Amino acid sequence: MINLRCPSRIEIDDIVLIIGEKYNPHKTTLLGLKTKILERYSKYIELELNGRIKPIKFSINEKNALASLYSSRTKTAKLLFDEVINVLNPNHSDCCLYCGIGEIDQIDHYLPQEHFPEFSILHKNLIPICGTCNEIKGSNIPGINGKDYLHLIYDILPIENIFDCAISFIDKVPSISYTILPKFKNSVLNTHFSELRLKERIEKKSVQYCLQIKALKEQFGSPYAKEELTRDFNKLSAFFGIYYWKTKLISTMINIDFVDNVN
Ligand SMILES: [Zn+2]
Structure with missing residues (x-):
């Protein structure tokens, strides 16, 4: 968004x-x-x-x-x-x-x-x-039959955290979950998020990114993988801000010491 x-x-x-x-x-x-x-x-x-x-x-x-x-x-x-x-x-x-x-x-x-x-x-x-x-x-009309979408010119996105991102490991495979914060549950933002199936789509992309970082660790070692995380974080936060889904993902990865914990 x-x-x-x-x-x-x-x-x-x-x-x-x-x-x-x-x-x-x-x-x-x-x-x-x-x-x-x-x-x-x-x-x-x-x-x-x-x-x-x-x-x-x-x-x-x-x-x-x-x-x-x-x-x-x-x-x-x-x-x-x-x-x-x-x-x-x-x-x-x-x-x-x-x-x-x-x-x-x-x-x-x-x-x-x-x-x-x-x-x-x-x-x-x-x-x-x-x-x-x-x-x-498709041809869904915003605001009709429970469908709704952000109008990206008129609906100014909040400059604050929109969702939580949690990472866990299931059989060593990273599993990621995004949850919209309760204060946005009744907003168009939430409907947009669910109607466009953003939760599953973002989670899938996030797992792919985690696996890329894991592969970098295996090939070049932990320090290199950590540097890559920092590089990506700096680039994305400059381009999209710190509340963008991928910036949020990387900051969560850094917070949980993803590189050290992934095997
Ligand atoms: Zn799209």
């Missing part, structure tokens, strides 16, 4: 320009929808105030026209998609904003395109994420 800076683009201009540039069978439909789209854009801000937006009805023809904006290759659309990536912090530009584990290879529509086609090219609705998160989230 990594926050995203608010885009500086003038999104109303984007949509007006893209419709203007676009020459295809949907152009008349899109021109007819322009006022409605702009009204919906001004409603999107309600998400910032923890509000919810309900889908509105569009005909099949209108839905197709709106979806075609996303797949359009107009000059403005291209600039917009470049900026979705450029706005990322260069220190974590390849790390999925939803999970903080996988690499970015897709763009998620926070309010899914299937239900909110009018936001198909609204910059604030486009979140660069990994394929696994995108597949799990």
Whole structure:
């Protein structure tokens, strides 16, 4: 989970320009929808105030026209998609904003395109994420049917410990458990964490990392493995902060003398 800076683009201009540039069978439909789209854009801000937006009805023809904006290759659309990536912090530009584990290879529509086609090219609705998160989230609507996800622009992550990380050894194999702290149990953060199956995904990645460190100890000795932990800790805490899952993992490993205790 990594926050995203608010885009500086003038999104109303984007949509007006893209419709203007676009020459295809949907152009008349899109021109007819322009006022409605702009009204919906001004409603999107309600998400910032923890509000919810309900889908509105569009005909099949209108839905197709709106979806075609996303797949359009107009000059403005291209600039917009470049900026979705450029706005990322260069220190974590390849790390999925939803999970903080996988690499970015897709763009998620926070309010899914299937239900909110009018936001198909609204910059604030486009979140660069990994394929696994995108597949799990699918076209679920945030805030409906118990599903909910952080909006990484509006939901500012707390600058404090979010979860506990515990390491134990079962038959010499490290076992890792992350638990969200009780104070966050009723928050969107907790729902995001469980809906995207982050507990199991982060735990799996953490075990892999522990095994890497164990292998380093076996190959190069304990001092080298400990230095590697310190190097990784310094790098990750500088890039992602001390509350990021992997930084938290490494600090726990250091606290329990993982290198000395793993066999
Ligand atoms: Zn992800």
